Amino acid sequence: MTKPERHHSAAETSPATLHPRTSVAVHDELEPAGSSSCRVIVHVDLDCFYAQVEMISNPELKDKPLGVQQKYLVVTCNYEARKLGVKKLMSVRDAKEKCPQLVLVNGEDLTRYREMSYKVTELLEEFSPVVERLGFDENFVDLTEMVEKRLEQLQSDELSALTVSGHVYNNQPVNPRDTLHVRLLVGSQIAAEMREAMYQQLGLTGCAGVASNKLLAKLVSGVFKPNQQTVLLPESSQDLIHSLNHIKEMPGIGYKTSKRLEALGISSVRDLQTFSSKILEKELGISVAQRIQKLSFGEDDSPVTPSGPPQSFSEEDSFKKCSSEVEAKTKIEELLASLLNRVCQDGRKPYTVRLTLRQYSSGKQCNRESRQCPVPPHVIQKLAAGNYDVMTPMVDILMKLFRNMVNVKMPFHLTLLSVCFCNLKSLNTAKKGTIDYYLTPSLSTTSHAGKRSFKMKDCHMED
DNA sequence: TGGGGTTAT
């Protein structure tokens, strides 16, 4: 998260901005184009994503309370169900008790969710290529350049007539002469266009938050909930971060860190702001300490990092008990079969395979172990040629990894198996400008070999 | 607690 910023330096790195802004520069017009010190970031967050996808697949579900089930959990539900008391990650038992009319669909196969998720990311990439995915249902987009371009096109009379789209956090008045306000307003208009495009083209609704960095954009996107958007003006950023009831709600401060902070007597955002930096650095290490203390002031200079195609593909299955090698082998074969389909569609080849498992333990540990190894070159070749049997050699490798973790001569009790392909590379390493590059259809006719989309409408490969 | 993902160490 500390990669150098390529486009813009962050305003919030200035020590003066550790405190709420009382005045705002009004003379940004004097700055050379492109040197803006304030970014415009949007966070787009789909409403109950899996449930929306299910309602699109089966419109009869639309006006019913709907939950998406994985094993014994309702992982998400639509707003009809929420009105009746169903919450995310509620057990199926509790949910049915609260809401006997609840309709449940199984959501353990993520294929359709994943596909729709990438359609959303691709749609957003058409606005600006700098899109970072967070899970399947959230995206960050850096709108800074787009906003600058729109402002350059505007006449001065149009500039003073700009209006906000959606809510302004805290109902803060907009100052049309404040260039930061104006940029964020243009950001709010782009956000509205994004949400409209998502609805018109994909049938999906969602929220958006517009602010000067990722942390604030994410926090503000959830202020008005479903299918609404909110922009945060800089003067209200302290109000927004202090609206959090606990530091655990701060994105970037997870379970472990919040427990350690609590042991130090830190529970509110203000506690973290005012805590001794020196002691915090001793306790958590300089990197985490400095990062989260900046977060507590609403400062986040991490760039929107384009996600691009996925770094890994994995499939997992959890269960009450698996205690024999043949049983494990069968489950591994299932996971592998699905994965090979995905890897095949992607076009890139995995150079590493990993097996992960969770062993039963009465203690409440999230006890996962993994072993990984290279995918043998002859298997990669078969993958490239297609259609040869690649299952058999891969299952053999995975079972070796399995026996490396599990002594099969002793009793064992597994509750999860997962197979992951990573270290993905385009098989063809031809570089641009070389003969190989132009002789390779996958490189010379698409932007990136196998890059998830089948946007083939513009290219005609008469094979 | 599910079925995914990412980056840092």
Add this chain to the structure above:
DNA sequence: ATAACCC
């Protein structure tokens, strides 16, 4: 290979 984070 694990541990932390995110959804």
